[in-house]
Amino acid sequence: MPSTYDVACTLGLEEVVAEELRELGVTAPRTRRGGVLFEGTPAQGYAANLWLRSAVRVTEHLIDAQVRSDEELYELCRGMPWENWMSVEQTLAVDGSVRDAAVTHSGYVALRVKDAIVDRFRDLFGDRPSVDTKKPDLPLKLVWHRDRALVSRDLSGASLHKRGWRPVQVKSPLNEATAAGLLRLANWQVDQPLVDPLCGSGTILIEAAQRAADIAPGLNRRFAFENWPDTQHDVWDTLRADARERVKSSIDVQLAGADRHNGAIAMARQSAQAAGVAGMIGFQHCELSEYAPGFVPDQVVTNPPWGQRIGEGEDLEDTWRELGNFLKRTLKGGRAWVLSGDKELTRHLRMKADRRCPVKTGPIDCRLLGYEVRGRSGASAWGKAPSE
Numbered sequence: 001m002p003s004t005y006d007v008a009c010t011l012g013l014e015e016v017v018a019e020e021l022r023e024l025g026v027t028a029p030r031t032r033r034g035g036v037l038f039e040g041t042p043a044q045g046y047a048a049n050l051w052l053r054s055a056v057r058v059t060e061h062l063i064d065a066q067v068r069s070d071e072e073l074y075e076l077c078r079g080m081p082w083e084n085w086m087s088v089e090q091t092l093a094v095d096g097s098v099r100d101a102a103v104t105h106s107g108y109v110a111l112r113v114k115d116a117i118v119d120r121f122r123d124l125f126g127d128r129p130s131v132d133t134k135k136p137d138l139p140l141k142l143v144w145h146r147d148r149a150l151v152s153r154d155l156s157g158a159s160l161h162k163r164g165w166r167p168v169q170v171k172s173p174l175n176e177a178t179a180a181g182l183l184r185l186a187n188w189q190v191d192q193p194l195v196d197p198l199c200g201s202g203t204i205l206i207e208a209a210q211r212a213a214d215i216a217p218g219l220n221r222r223f224a225f226e227n228w229p230d231t232q233h234d235v236w237d238t239l240r241a242d243a244r245e246r247v248k249s250s251i252d253v254q255l256a257g258a259d260r261h262n263g264a265i266a267m268a269r270q271s272a273q274a275a276g277v278a279g280m281i282g283f284q285h286c287e288l289s290e291y292a293p294g295f296v297p298d299q300v301v302t303n304p305p306w307g308q309r310i311g312e313g314e315d316l317e318d319t320w321r322e323l324g325n326f327l328k329r330t331l332k333g334g335r336a337w338v339l340s341g342d343k344e345l346t347r348h349l350r351m352k353a354d355r356r357c358p359v360k361t362g363p364i365d366c367r368l369l370g371y372e373v374r375g376r377s378g379a380s381a382w383g384k385a386p387s388e
């Protein structure tokens with residue numbers, strides 16, 4: 001029986017997640033703001049967790065019904081076969097949100113759903129499961145909007161951007177899923193030499209290397225669904241075994257990056273090792289003004305510093321001006337993609353973007369700006385030189 005799955009992602013990445021889903025064999029994914037819905041089998045739900053690079057969470061709808069009061073919600077939930085979805089020894093948590101509904105307190109309605117579930121278990125088995133809000137076996141989400149209540153179970157558990165290769169969580173707002181999404185927005189292909197001259201802890205390059213090496217982003221982490229009674233373990237084991245088979249030990253494409261921060265480069269190397277892509281990326285500790293990747297990239301995808309998140313005393317305008325110089329001297333006809341959260345700073349590149357893709361990174365509305373960079377002869381790597 002197919003279920004409805006809802007894949008959450010960063011605002012701006014809905015189309016790329018839909019494209020990733022189509023590549024997994026999902027037919028007719030439907031985008032919504034901040035996510036993509038699809039009808040699929042359990043195997044597709046597991047595969048979405050294992051393979052989606054640009055998404056942060058996969059949930060499955062369990063209840064989607066009209067509800068007019070909290071009592072109706074309670075009865076509806078009590079009537080569902082929760083014993084198929086968890087055992088009495090396991091833990092659950094319900095996260096609730098309400099909007100324009102009969103009840104206004106989200107904590108209260110979440111409690112009603114939890115009560116309905118534990119009451120059902122008590123009736124059936126004389127015992128009840130416990131609540132664990134931190135790491136529940138069955139994470140549930142209730143969204144009650146007007147007269148429609150939607151209860152879903154979260155297959156992912158920890159956010160999908162947590163691949164398990166980052167040694168510590170860094171301050172940068174660019175998480176792994178967003179970095180993978182930027183590469184998709186940039187239409188980077190796995191055989192195109194790629195450079196990130198301001199690579200920090202290397203997120204963009206590590207994501208690129210994992211894609212080139214066909215390493216499933218979820219290969220080395222756990223998911224909430226792995227402990228559920230109705231999980232088809234033979235199907236899941238086969239999916240994971242196939243993913244292991246697909247991993248390449250080397251890649252044919254050149255990937256390189258640099259940063260002036262020694263600690264960031266050390267972390268990038270450590271992360272690359274943990275991500276199974278050590279030796280596939282050339283990391284260098286140097287100033288942008290001195291950086292020469294040693295090959296001509298087809299693409300530059302980068303996330304320069306802006307705003308509050310960078311260290312003291314950095315001259316942002318100089319860095320952006322220097323980035324413009326770097327692109328002009330390094331990209332001999334190719335494309336540059338620069339993530340910007342600050343229009344004023346972007347001017348210092350002294351280049352004119354021909355693409356602007358809105359992407360939200362953390363709380364900030366950003367743009368991924370696309371530039372065609374002419375080669376010395378004036379020819380672009382993409383055919384005709386731009387007219388201006």
Ligand SMILES: C[S@@+](CC[C@H](N)C(=O)[O-])C[C@H]1O[C@@H](n2cnc3c(N)ncnc32)[C@H](O)[C@@H]1O
Pocket residue numbers: 170172174197198199200201202203204258259260261264286287288289303304305306314319322
């Ligand atoms: C927003 S962070 C990039 C974060 C990165 N995407 C990551 O995965 O961690 C920008 C980086 O630019 C580096 N940077 C700023 N100005 C630089 C310069 N003039 N030369 C080299 N690196 C510079 C900073 O050290 C910082 O790591």
